[in-house]
Amino acid sequence: MFHILEKRVxxxxxxxxxxxxxxxxxxQTEQPKESSFGELAVPTAFQLARELKKAPRAIAQEAMAGMxxxxxxxAIEIAGNGYLNVRFDRGEYGAALLSGAAERSQAQPGKxxxxxxNINPNKAAHIGHLRNAILGDTFVRMLRAAGRNVEVQNxxxxxxxxxxxxxxxxxxxxxxxxxxxRRERFDYLCWDLYAAVSSYYEEHPExxxxxxxxxxxxxxxxxxxxxxxxxxxxxxVHAHLGTMWRLDIAYDVLxxxxxxxxxxxxxTAFELLKExxxxxxxxxGKNKGCWVMPGSAFRSGSAEGGEEDSKVIVRSNGTVTYxxxxxxxxxxxxxxxxxDFYYGPWHTYPNGHVVWASTDEPQSGTPSFGQGSSxxxxxxxxxxxxxxVVVAGLRALGFEKQAEASIHFSYEMVALxxxxxxxxxxxxxxxxxxxAYVEVSGRKGLGVKADDLIDKLIEKAFDEVNSRHAEExxxxxxxxxxxxxxxxxxxxxxxxxxxxxxxxxxGEALSFEGETGPxxxxxxxxxxxxxxxxxERGESLPDFCAELNSEAMARQLKSEECWQLLLAxxxxxxxxxxxxxxxxxxxxxxYVFQLAQAFSNFYHGYPVLTESNREKKVFLLWMTxxxxxxxxxxxxxxGIEVPEYM
RNA sequence: GCGCCCGUAGCUCAGUUGGAUAGAGCGUCUGGCUACGAACCAGAAGGUCGGGUGUUCGAAUCACUCCGGGCGCACCA
Numbered sequence: 001m002f003h004i005l006e007k008r009v010x011x012x013x014x015x016x017x018x019x020x021x022x023x024x025x026x027x028q029t030e031q032p033k034e035s036s037f038g039e040l041a042v043p044t045a046f047q048l049a050r051e052l053k054k055a056p057r058a059i060a061q062e063a064m065a066g067m068x069x070x071x072x073x074x075a076i077e078i079a080g081n082g083y084l085n086v087r088f089d090r091g092e093y094g095a096a097l098l099s100g101a102a103e104r105s106q107a108q109p110g111k112x113x114x115x116x117x118n119i120n121p122n123k124a125a126h127i128g129h130l131r132n133a134i135l136g137d138t139f140v141r142m143l144r145a146a147g148r149n150v151e152v153q154n155x156x157x158x159x160x161x162x163x164x165x166x167x168x169x170x171x172x173x174x175x176x177x178x179x180x181x182r183r184e185r186f187d188y189l190c191w192d193l194y195a196a197v198s199s200y201y202e203e204h205p206e207x208x209x210x211x212x213x214x215x216x217x218x219x220x221x222x223x224x225x226x227x228x229x230x231x232x233x234x235x236x237v238h239a240h241l242g243t244m245w246r247l248d249i250a251y252d253v254l255x256x257x258x259x260x261x262x263x264x265x266x267x268t269a270f271e272l273l274k275e276x277x278x279x280x281x282x283x284x285g286k287n288k289g290c291w292v293m294p295g296s297a298f299r300s301g302s303a304e305g306g307e308e309d310s311k312v313i314v315r316s317n318g319t320v321t322y323x324x325x326x327x328x329x330x331x332x333x334x335x336x337x338x339x340d341f342y343y344g345p346w347h348t349y350p351n352g353h354v355v356w357a358s359t360d361e362p363q364s365g366t367p368s369f370g371q372g373s374s375x376x377x378x379x380x381x382x383x384x385x386x387x388x389v390v391v392a393g394l395r396a397l398g399f400e401k402q403a404e405a406s407i408h409f410s411y412e413m414v415a416l417x418x419x420x421x422x423x424x425x426x427x428x429x430x431x432x433x434x435x436a437y438v439e440v441s442g443r444k445g446l447g448v449k450a451d452d453l454i455d456k457l458i459e460k461a462f463d464e465v466n467s468r469h470a471e472e473x474x475x476x477x478x479x480x481x482x483x484x485x486x487x488x489x490x491x492x493x494x495x496x497x498x499x500x501x502x503x504x505x506x507g508e509a510l511s512f513e514g515e516t517g518p519x520x521x522x523x524x525x526x527x528x529x530x531x532x533x534x535x536e537r538g539e540s541l542p543d544f545c546a547e548l549n550s551e552a553m554a555r556q557l558k559s560e561e562c563w564q565l566l567l568a569x570x571x572x573x574x575x576x577x578x579x580x581x582x583x584x585x586x587x588x589x590x591y592v593f594q595l596a597q598a599f600s601n602f603y604h605g606y607p608v609l610t611e612s613n614r615e616k617k618v619f620l621l622w623m624t625x626x627x628x629x630x631x632x633x634x635x636x637x638x639g640i641e642v643p644e645y646m
Numbered sequence: 647g648c649g650c651c652c653g654u655a656g657c658u659c660a661g662u663u664g665g666a667u668a669g670a671g672c673g674u675c676u677g678g679c680u681a682c683g684a685a686c687c688a689g690a691a692g693g694u695c696g697g698g699u700g701u702u703c704g705a706a707u708c709a710c711u712c713c714g715g716g717c718g719c720a721c722c723a
Contacts, residue, residue: 043665160723383718590670603686
C-alpha cells in the first residue's frame with residue numbers, strides 16, 4: 001500500500017514541476033529523518049535549485065502553493081531549507097489497508113530468464129553453491145511477486161573436465177580403491193574421489209592424460225567412460241535437486257551441455273561469429289592457429305592491447321572453449337540461435353511441478369523454453385571476465401539490445417572463517433590462520449557440504465523445539481525444526497549484500513537469535529498464536545470491515561505508536577519493489593527483520609486479548625492479523641516457511 | 647603490470663544511488679517471565695565512516711591520490 005502513495009505523491013510533484021518550470025523529471029521520495037516529520041519526504045527542491053538558480057525553500061513554496069488535493073494525503077509542509085514533508089490521512093490509509101485495495105501488482109510483458117545453481121555434476125553441493133541457489137531462487141520469487149513472468153534454468157555441464165576427473169577416478173580402481181572412501185552417499189563419495197584425483201594429478205602430472213582420454217571418449221560416445229560420465233552426472237544432478245528441494249528451490253528446465261554439443265549449437269554460433277567478424281583466425285604469436293575474440297571487444301580500458309588481451313574461443317586443435325559454448329547458450333536463451341533443444345521430463349517435485357531436461361531426441365507435447373526478453377545469470381563475481389566475453393559475443397553479432405539485457409547477477413564468494421576450518425579439522429598454514437577467511441576449494445575437498453550443514457541446523461533446531469514442546473510428537477517437532485533450519489540458512493545467506501564476502505562461521509550460521517530467520521518466524525508464530533488463543537477462548541475473529549470504518553481507524557491511529565507500527569507493516573510492497581529495482585535480495589531480508597521487530601514491539605506494548613474497549617480490541621486484532629499476513633507474505637518471497645509452533 | 651570489489655562501533659554488517667542528528671545484530675553492562683510463549687522486550691556504553699585533496703547549498707556515498715586487504719587477467723571451467 002505504501003508504494004502506491006509513494007508513486008502518487010511523486011507523480012503529483014512531477015506534474016507540478018513540469019507545469020511550473022517545464023522540467024520533466026521523475027521525482028524521488030524518501031523516508032524523513034524523523035518520523036514526526038511525516039511519512040514521505042520530497043527533496044526535489046534541492047535537486048532543482050542549481051538548475052533554476054533559486055533557493056530551495058523558494059522552490060518548495062512554489063511547488064506547494066499550487067498543489068491541489070492529493071487523495072490520501074492530509075498535509076504537506078515545508079521544513080528545513082526546502083524539504084517537502086508529506087503526511088498521510090491515517091483513517092483513509094487504515095481503511096484502504098483493511099479493504100486490501102490494489103495490492104496485486106499487474107502482470108508485465110516479456111519473459112525473464114534466471115539461470116542459477118549451475119553446479120558441476122561431479123560432487124556434492126557446498127555452501128558456496130547454496131549462496132548461488134538461494135540468491136537466485138529469492139530473486140526469482142521477488143520478480144514473481146512483482147508480477148513478472150520468470151523461467152528458472154539450471155545449466156548442467158555434464159561433459160566437462162570436472163566430471164571427467166571423477167570418471168577417471170572410477171576407471172582406475174587400482175589407484176583409487178573404492179573401499180577406501182566413505183560410500184554411504186554417491187555425491188559424498190564423488191566429493192572425496194574428486195579431491196583424491198585432483199591431488200593425484202598434482203603429484204603425477206602424467207596422469208592428466210586420463211582426463212584427456214576421458215574427455216575424448218565422452219565426446220565420441222558409446223564406450224565405458226562415456227557411460228560412466230552419464231551415470232555420474234545424472235546421479236549427481238538428482239542429488240543436487242534433492243539438496244535444493246530441501247530449501248524449497250526448484251527449477252523449470254535443465255539445459256545440458258551434452259545437447260549443446262549433439263545438436264550442434266556451437267557450430268551454428270561459430271558460423272555466425274565468423275560471418276559477422278566477431279572472431280578472427282590468429283596466424284601468429286602465442287595464439288597462432290586459434291579463433292580468438294579481440295580484447296578490445298570486452299575490455300573497456302584496452303586500446304588495441306594486442307594478442308595479450310584476446311580470448312581464445314576455438315583452440316588450435318579445433319575444440320571449442322567453455323566461453324564459446326556459453327555464447328551459443330546465451331544466444332539460445334534469447335531465441336537468437338535459430339535452434340532449440342528437445343525436452344524430456346526429468347523429475348516431478350512432490351508439489352507436482354515438473355522440471356524438464358534437454359534431450360537430443362525429438363519429443364512430442366513438450367513445453368517450450370527460452371525466448372527470454374532479458375536474462376539474469378547468477379554467477380559469482382570471479383567469473384565476471386568470462387561474462388563480459390559472452391556479452392561481447394552478442395554485441396559482435398549485432399544483438400545490441402540483447403547484450404544490454406544480459407545481466408551478470410554477480411555475488412561474492414562464500415569463504416570459511418579460520419575458526420570454522422579448525423572445527424572441521426582442517427589444518428591451516430600460519431598465514432591462513434591470520435586471514436579473515438579461507439577460500440573454499442572443491443578440488444581440495446575443502447568446504448562444508450550443503451546437506452551436512454542443513455542436517456546440523458535441523459539437529460540444533462530440533463533440540464530447541466524439543467526443549468519447549470516435549471508434549472508434541474518427535475515427527476511434528478522435526479517438521480518444525482526443519483522449517484526453522486531452512487529459515488535460518490536462507491536468511492543467513494540473504495542478509496548480506498551480494499558484493500560482500502561471507503566468511504562462513506558455524507557459530508553465526510547456527511544462531512537463532514537476533515537478526516536471523518527464526519527471529520522473524522517467531523514473530524509470525526506469535527501473531528498466529530494470538531488469533532488461535534482468541535478462538536480457544538470461545539471468541540471468533542470479528543468482521544473487520546463491518547466494525548472498523550475510516551473514522552474508527554482514524555481514532556485508533558491517533559496513537560503515534562500504533563500509526564508507526566502500521567506504517568512499517570504496510571511497506572512490504574515498497575521494499576520488494578526497491579529490492580527488485582536494485583537487484584538486491586538483502587533489502588527484502590532487511591525489511592522482513594524490521595517488520596518482525598515492529599511486531600515484537602506491538603506484541604509487548606498491546607495486550608490484545610484482554611483489551612476491554614470493543615473498538616480498540618477489534619482494531620488490535622486487525623493489526624495482529626495484518627502483521628501476520630505481511631510477515632507470511634514477505635517470508636514467502638524469501639522462501640521461508642512459518643512453522644506451526646516453535 | 648592491468649581490471650573489478652572491499653575498508654563504517656570490540657566483532658559481523660546496513661546505509662533507500664548526493665540529503666535533515668551515521669544505523670542494526672552479536673558481544674559487554676543494567677533491568678523485565680504465575681505467559682496473547684523470554685528464540686522476546688526496555689535501557690546504557692561504544693564512531694576522526696582507512697588517510698589526504700577536490701567537486702557544491704550538502705559527501706560514508708562522486709572525482710583524484712596514497713595506504714591496507716580480497717578476487718580476476720589460460721588453447722580450465
